[in-house]
Amino acid sequence: MSPTDAPGDDTAGATPVTPAPKTIPARASRRDSRRTAGGLPGLSGLSDGELDKWFAAEGQPAFRARQIRDAVWRQNASTADELMTLPAPLRARIDEAFRIDTIVEDEVKIADRGLTEKALHLLSDGALIESVLMHYPARGFGGPGRPMHRERHTLCISSQAGCAVGCPFCATGELGFGRDLETAEIVDQVRHAARRLGPSGRTITNIVFMGMGEPLLNLDRVLEAITILSDPRRFALGARHIVVSTSGVVPGIRRLTALGPQFTLAISLHAARDPLRDVLVPLNRRWPVAEVVAAARDHARVTGRRVSYEYVMISGVNDTDVDADALARLLRGDLAHVNLIPMNAVAHTPWEASSPERVAQFAARVRQGGIGVTIRANRGQDAGAACGQLAADAAGEAAAPIVARRRETIIRQSEAALRGDRSVENLPADLEVAVKAGGKR
Ligand code: SF4
Numbered sequence: 001m002s003p004t005d006a007p008g009d010d011t012a013g014a015t016p017v018t019p020a021p022k023t024i025p026a027r028a029s030r031r032d033s034r035r036t037a038g039g040l041p042g043l044s045g046l047s048d049g050e051l052d053k054w055f056a057a058e059g060q061p062a063f064r065a066r067q068i069r070d071a072v073w074r075q076n077a078s079t080a081d082e083l084m085t086l087p088a089p090l091r092a093r094i095d096e097a098f099r100i101d102t103i104v105e106d107e108v109k110i111a112d113r114g115l116t117e118k119a120l121h122l123l124s125d126g127a128l129i130e131s132v133l134m135h136y137p138a139r140g141f142g143g144p145g146r147p148m149h150r151e152r153h154t155l156c157i158s159s160q161a162g163c164a165v166g167c168p169f170c171a172t173g174e175l176g177f178g179r180d181l182e183t184a185e186i187v188d189q190v191r192h193a194a195r196r197l198g199p200s201g202r203t204i205t206n207i208v209f210m211g212m213g214e215p216l217l218n219l220d221r222v223l224e225a226i227t228i229l230s231d232p233r234r235f236a237l238g239a240r241h242i243v244v245s246t247s248g249v250v251p252g253i254r255r256l257t258a259l260g261p262q263f264t265l266a267i268s269l270h271a272a273r274d275p276l277r278d279v280l281v282p283l284n285r286r287w288p289v290a291e292v293v294a295a296a297r298d299h300a301r302v303t304g305r306r307v308s309y310e311y312v313m314i315s316g317v318n319d320t321d322v323d324a325d326a327l328a329r330l331l332r333g334d335l336a337h338v339n340l341i342p343m344n345a346v347a348h349t350p351w352e353a354s355s356p357e358r359v360a361q362f363a364a365r366v367r368q369g370g371i372g373v374t375i376r377a378n379r380g381q382d383a384g385a386a387c388g389q390l391a392a393d394a395a396g397e398a399a400a401p402i403v404a405r406r407r408e409t410i411i412r413q414s415e416a417a418l419r420g421d422r423s424v425e426n427l428p429a430d431l432e433v434a435v436k437a438g439g440k441r
Pocket of ligand 1: 173
């Protein structure tokens with residue numbers, strides 16, 4: 001996905017709040033600072049049981065686990081030296097056994113006059129992932145008929161390095177799949193953002209799993225991360241302030257429904273018609289629109305929570321009146337809300353974002369069909385706006401013939417889709433493997 005106003009955030013375009021932290025120039029020193037993880041587990045991703053077991057095996061009293069939890073989650077420690085409440089020999093022992101921080105370096109770009117901070121994170125094995133911190137100033141004055149919207153700080157985080165789904169409008173999709181993130185690598189994105197916010201007295205109020213990767217293809221670790229982030233003794237963020245998005249991994253949605261979570265489910269829909277969605281979200285060739293929406297509908301019924309549908313607006317491709325009517329028909333009567341997001345330009349894509357007028361007309365038409373719609377503002381236009389753009393830039397530009405071939409393929413596929421032809425192509429090989437492995441978890 002792209003950094004946009006996340007579901008529940010509707011204060012786009014407001015003036016900046018407190019000054020944002022400085023950009024950290026990381027690229028130059030990256031080579032020197034890289035270190036191998038040596039397979040050590042990340043401390044922040046351990047469950048209470050795992051921590052207790054480790055301290056017991058070390059002959060340490062049980063209260064040490066609480067001290068570690070506090071150091072990781074209250075002091076946001078990133079090195080063993082910062083575990084100040086522990087004796088020096090134990091600090092050294094912990095340093096040998098764990099990675100205190102799984103993110104080696106950050107490069108932070110500030111955009112939107114301080115309202116958006118886009119971070120490129122270097123992991124221990126050299127993988128690059130992104131997170132985006134979006135600030136929303138307070139709005140309104142409160143009082144009868146004048147609702148007060150509190151200041152919010154929403155962090156969009158990654159669940160995988162790269163992504164196998166390969167949506168053609170997404171820079172991460174262009175990068176392809178790298179690997180699943182460990183639980184600690186997911187939650188350390190949150191610790192890093194919290195550390196940047198800390199000096200100003202602000203805290204993260206919302207977390208959205210809409211960064212790099214398909215969260216439901218790394219679901220075990222995403223669930224572990226949510227457990228940690230919503231644990232009152234650790235990050236203590238209410239589950240209702242967490243959004244998990246998916247491009248449509250139906251077994252994963254059904255598994256979430258069975259767990260009965262309180263967080264919000266978001267479906268990256270982008271097209272209501274199968275031929276078009278086959279192209280825009282290749283996973284649709286495995287789980288088509290009707291199956292995805294049926295699973296999401298069941299989720300809303302069982303949990304009582306409204307499902308968000310994300311819809312990237314692409315000029316002349318999925319923004320026609322026919323598409324608006326199809327979308328309204330698809331979701332009519334559901335506990336659902338649609339977020340329209342103008343597309344970010346991505347190098348290999350021949351498409352452009354829909355015009356603001358077209359987005360407004362599309363929204364009006366869907367609303368006439370009885371569906372709630374919000375038009376989201378794109379964030380980070382001046383800092384590599386598209387999801388995966390910073391990592392793609394770091395990876396270097398693809399050769400011109402490769403980009404040209406990709407564009408030709410996308411044009412050919414989308415022309416066929418607009419004629420109404422279903423895709424006859426198989427899932428991309430990476431995605432086939434990921435679906436087989438992750439779709440069952
Ligand atoms: S599912 Fe993957 S490829 Fe598709 S938009 Fe999300 S990150 Fe990009």
